[in-house]
Amino acid sequence: MIAIPSLDPVVPLAVARLDAGGRLIDAEPRLRALNDRAGGAIGEPLALPGVAAIAQLAHRLGIAISRSVVAADGEEEIDLWVRAGPDRGGVRLEVSGWRTRPAWRPSGDPARDGDFLSAAGDWLWETDGALRLTFLSPEAGQRHGFDIRDMLGQPLTRLFALAQDDAGQLPILSAVSAQARFDGQRAEVRGTGRMVRLAATPRHDPLGRFAGFIGAARVLDGEGVDSPRPVPPVAGSGFPRGFGKRLERALRGPLARIIANADAIGAQGEGPIRGDYAGYAGDIASAGRHLLALVEDLVDLQAIEREDFATMRSTIDLADVARRAAGLLAMRAGEAGVRIDRPGPDAVLRVRGEFRRALQVLVNLIGNALRYSPRGAAVWIRLESEGGMGCVIVADQGKGIALDDQARIFEKFARVDPSEPGGSGLGLYIARRLARAMGGDLIVDSAPGMGARFVLMLPLVEDPERPPPPAGAP
């Protein structure tokens, strides 16, 4: 068990007493000076409104209470920690803290800390002020093969064998005594031989006292107790394993909130606002959507670049997938004034592939077609089968793609025309990788001024289970 140093920082304490009517009987110099500067005096009501309110509450409730208060001192604002309790018919005040408030400080939003930590770690943990575990992500137990039930309520050091850093220090100990966040505490998950890297941010109570850590553990890949060097991430991807998923978890929620709120403001759902502000809100929402799409692309990118990436090979109806993809984009097409000519309800084209991935590819293709289509134009979706392959053709009436560019558009981060809005430059790269992973391909033929024509090919089902003939068929 870690020996915990005293957590109460040494802060000057000033005591004062008030009578039952809230008038100041006496006060130690520091508090008295502050009260005098605010226009108060002995025998008169306290001139510090926040402090007086706490004193009155303590008197009314008949119990000792404590809160933090901001008091004005000339031009400055001071953070005070006030404890007030009933005393001989009046109230006794203990005021500490006395920190000048900086003009700006980051808001200590625990939800935001949580977002950062979930981005930094594979799983999360929390402790109380005595460093006993009060929360563990359930997946931690599955991952390392211990029962989290046995660890909850136990000292942090029962779960982690802490390792000293290069300077022979334990970062967590320095963090406890400084009441600060820490990062880079290496530790072994006891009994498993697996090394993790711990990061955490402290929680404080209203008096600024340490009330525990909220932290994350990041598994150090392939690193046993005896091999302290971290293994470099899988070559080629540039991301450490699992980074994409963590990035998505951390960003998806906040971005979705930004988009939803900006949309709500832009739609003036809560009341009328000036038109240009509604326009700005629309810009915020579309920028948010762009970022969200980029995050999703990066997650996909990391997944498909792994060597063990595989897709499901089940029987899917490519016509149905195409209709659904068109349906998903119907609203966007309406806004852009573009008509989507989708396969009829009776069309069937059975191929082998993964429904979700095929849908993703087609949504990408139709989305691109919409983006490059002028108002009033149409996007056609046609089905064909040829050479053992089922094909979906997505054709638009946009400005087309020059021959030189046709190979380049499938490259990572390729943008044919960087001045065009939208798109991360990853969509077609991912789409082609997905099509090939399903045993098919994605090709383009187009000429400048002639529109673009993309063909998604997937292997036909060799012995298709024949669908029931449509009603009314001979």
Add this chain to the structure above:
Amino acid sequence: MAQGAPEPRGGPAIDAQDLLARAAAAAAHERALGAATARDLAIPESLRLDERTRTAMLIALEQIVGSIEAGLRRAVVPEGFPGIGPTLPLLHAAGLAADRALVDELLARIRIDQLAAGLPHRAAEHPARPSLLGRLAEHPAPELSEAARALLLAESRARSPEAGRWRLPLTLHRRLLWWVASAMREQAGSLAGVALDEALCAAVSAESALAARCAQEQVEAVALRLAAAIAPEPHERARVLLEALRDRHLALFLAVLAQAAGIAFADARALLLDPGAERLLIVLHTLDVPREAIAELCFLLSDADPRRDLAALADAIDMLAGLDVAKARELLAELRLPPDYREARAALRGVRAR
């Protein structure tokens, strides 16, 4: 135009029949809008949900329905039945949000979450002293230590996204399972036959049995077990209640309160969620919780919830001393009556008052 691309079909995209249908739909929409507006305007400001709560309820409903869907869909293989998609819009149209029991439960859960999130963290008086559950987890009595660890475990699990599936009480969870299954069947339409009905019913039964097994590991059930294991003497109640609240374990607070008062967990929750807190104060007073402890509970709660008026609470606390003990016990006795009976009585009174 692209090489080989098919020609666009000529002519307008809709015909006269479509136009008539759209005109009829527009009239219906207008009537529905009028009715919804009238209902909306009739809501008094004091009863109107704030946007944060409303959104949280919708998200919770979406998560619960989504996880039920996922569970059922795994059992009926989606490719076999095209047309099955998110069921929530259909359920909304069918009046899911008018299900009082479901809405009450969701609102209570959201409000408890908000209250818990608002409670400030409290450092122990002595830095090396573990929090209440940390101490109980090491208690020599195995029923106490096991129950304390089980509660920490249940609370850890409840925070993972998968947990949405089990968070409703069993009766509500079952009802929702049937609702979602019916909606999925509706979406499959006439293309699917009785085979889908059978597959869905079997899936609902399996999910329902799983939920019944998991019910005993839910936060509420575990908190009630721990409260029964602690079984504080009357003079210890105040300390346990206060510690549970300081450590932000609202479920334990409610379980201890429910156990001490002999009332249902959901009733204890309703007492806690009422910002006026009169009933909570009277019940605590009847349970011989000392005045100072009641005052501190009110102080902690008002820190967590800005709607609570601490000055009014202080007045109410002062009045507890002059309270007619018999009347106070009557309130508690009423709360101890079976909830279904009270519900039926209230429904009948509502009919007669109309």
